[in-house]
Amino acid sequence: MTLNAEILNHLEPAKEDNAHTLPACLYTDASYLELEYQAIFEANWQLAAHKDQLQNSGDQVICEVGRVPLVIVRNQEGQLKAFHNVCRHRAGPVATENGNNKVLRCKYHGWTYTLNGDLRSAPEMNSTPNFDVCQHHLPQALVEEWEGFIFVSVKDNPPPLAEVLKGIATSIQPIDLKKMTFSHRDEYVIDCNWKVYMDNYLEGYHLPHVHPGLSKLLDYRSYDTILDQWYSYQFSPLDRQGEDNPNNFYGEGKAHYYCIFPNLMLNILPGRLQTNIILPVGHDKTKVVFDYYYCDLDSEQTKKLIAQDREFSDEVQDEDIMICEKVQIGLNSGSYEAGRLCMKRETGVLHFQNLIRKVLRDNFSV
Ligand code: FES
Ligand SMILES: [Fe+2]
Structure with a gap:
């Protein structure tokens, strides 16, 4: 598929001196989602699991990247592998849940693959002419670990993961993501692109307009954004500690908000990480997955923090959901084509949208 000239015109990089948003049709027209799956979700690293889920041989985690179901396993040699979760017989799933298994056995007719993705046995296929188990293998995806987090890529030439995430682990010191343990997951389905x-x-x-509670926690005047090649980094000192600010139960330090292209957020506060993964489930419906990690998961102090953190995050998320769903109604209305961006406060939006422009141009212009 190629994009028409009018859209390509909108996909020229936007400069700061005329910074404007993506056209509304990219948020309202279902046909672009297929292009985004191919050029964005399947062509870049996606956070799919945590190392604690894949410690032992046979551990497996299933996920979907763009249109492609995957299964990540630790094989008998202790290596991480990722395969298309699509059987070579008639496209059934070789895994339907997370867990531990010595093999990958298709749930449809029982073809069985090793943890290296090679077909080992296929029931009753002996008498089938010209069939050789040795010729069937599950296609692989790339898999890599960063600070305990497991990323996958369906296509085999994404930008190097270390380059995508460069500088993050050092800039959040003394916080060490490797020391954090998974606590719980919250999911939200939102009616917006x-x-x-x-x-x-x-x-x-x-x-200041959408989040009255969060505004008390963060120092809006010091809130700033730094851009890197593949992410934008927003940060703020945690404002007004202690009794005069009941919103700050996180303690002293900084709030670090990383948004990594295309759809991952790392929200890091003292002693706590929240990952957000943003997954389209349709052109106008989105699933947002929040995973929470903490240091010292079993301490009384952390238990208290978890309860407060969850309630507060939910409040902020409800406020964001409300405004995002209203924005989608505005985009759908036919009243709006594109708008100007504020270069004091919206450089992160410009950066993200220019990456979207580039990827779509690179993949779908003639
Ligand atoms: S589809 Fe997998 S065994 Fe038939
Ligand atoms: Fe918000």
Whole structure:
């Protein structure tokens, strides 16, 4: 598929002196989602698991990347592998849940693959002419670990993972993500295009208007954004500690908000990490997955923090959901084509949208 000239015109890189948003049709027209699956979700690293889920041989985690179901396993040699979760017989699933298994056995007719993705046995296929188990293998995806987090890529030439995430582990010191343990997951389904949610995350401009509680926690005047090649980094000192600010139960330090292209957020506060993964489930519906990790999971102090953190995050998320769904209604209305961006507060939005422009141009212009 190629994009028409009018859209390509909108996909020229936007410069700061004329910074404007993506056209509304990219948020409202279902046909672009297929292009985004191919050029964005399947062509870049996706956070899919944590190392604690894949410690032992036979451990497996299933996930979907763009249109492609995957299964990640630790094989008998102790290596991480990722395979298309699509059987070579008639496309059934070789894994349907997370767990531990010595082999990958298809749930449809029982073809069985080793943890290296090679077909080992296929029931009753002996008498089938010209059939050789040795000729059938599950296609592989790339898999890599960073600070305990497991990333996968369906296509085999994404930008190097170390380059995508460069500088993050050092800039958050003394916080060490490797010392954090998974606590719980919250999921939200939102009636908006996935990029509406991304755009909203990428600026603090809306803080005073949408998030009264969060505004008390963060210092809006010191809130700033730094851009890297593949991510934008928003940060703020945690404002007004102690009794005069009941919103700050996180303690002293900084709030670090990383938004990594295309759809991952790392929200890091003292002693706590929240990952957000933003997944389109349709052109106008988005699933947002929040995973929470903490240091010292069993301490009384952490238990108290978890309860407060969850309630507060839920409140902020409800506020974001409300505004994102209203924005989608505005985009759908036919009243709006594109708008100007604020270069004091919305450089992260411009950066993200220019990456979207580039990827679509590179993949779908003639
Ligand atoms: S589809 Fe997998 S065994 Fe038939
Ligand atoms: Fe927000």
